[in-house]
Amino acid sequence: AAGVIQSPRHLIKEKRETATLKCYPIPRHDTVYWYQQGPGQDPQFLISFYEKMQSDKGSIPDRFSAQQFSDYHSELNMSSLELGDSALYFCASSPGLAGSTDTQYFGPGTRLTVL
């Protein structure tokens, strides 16, 4: 079965650079969530989209922005990168309304390293 696709899988950036992470949800899933997982920590919710509109916002820095496109893929844009942004970034998708009981399926993640 098709899963969530994330690209790139690994990304190395310098401080103050920008990065763009991409997420392709499972076909027919219209809700996308972004999570950040630091080393040895649990995933922290950043932002979510339903039907191309932002549905919820968590602890996402102002330096980050995201959007969901007409084909339901999503991109997380990160600017002025800091060392503390080094983490695993997961995208998860679900088939239903944001706020439903639908299962969230996680992608393989993008490992961002900021030097």
Next chain:
Amino acid sequence: GQQVMQIPQYQHVQEGEDFTTYCNSSTTLSNIQWYKQRPGGHPVFLIQLVKSGEVKKQKRLTFQFGEAKKNSSLHITATQTTDVGTYFCAGRRLNQGGKLIFGQGTELSVKP
């Protein structure tokens, strides 16, 4: 602060022993999901509990949701080396959308 507390943080067991991890939320949850994450991997969905007092079983895994929908547990009977990984509970708070609030996770190691 952490809104969903999960204990223990680490658990080392001998193969064949049982294992339990517990989650407790400061607020009532609409539902709770359990995930397993292997080192270097991504969270893999195990199960979702929605109803008060719900109990679900998957082979050697038993999941419970408390009557007040504030706590949950995962019990593994007769652990195997393939059970190694970090188990996360993740809850959805009432009227706060679909985002998941994760517990800190319990890292399980199994000695053969």
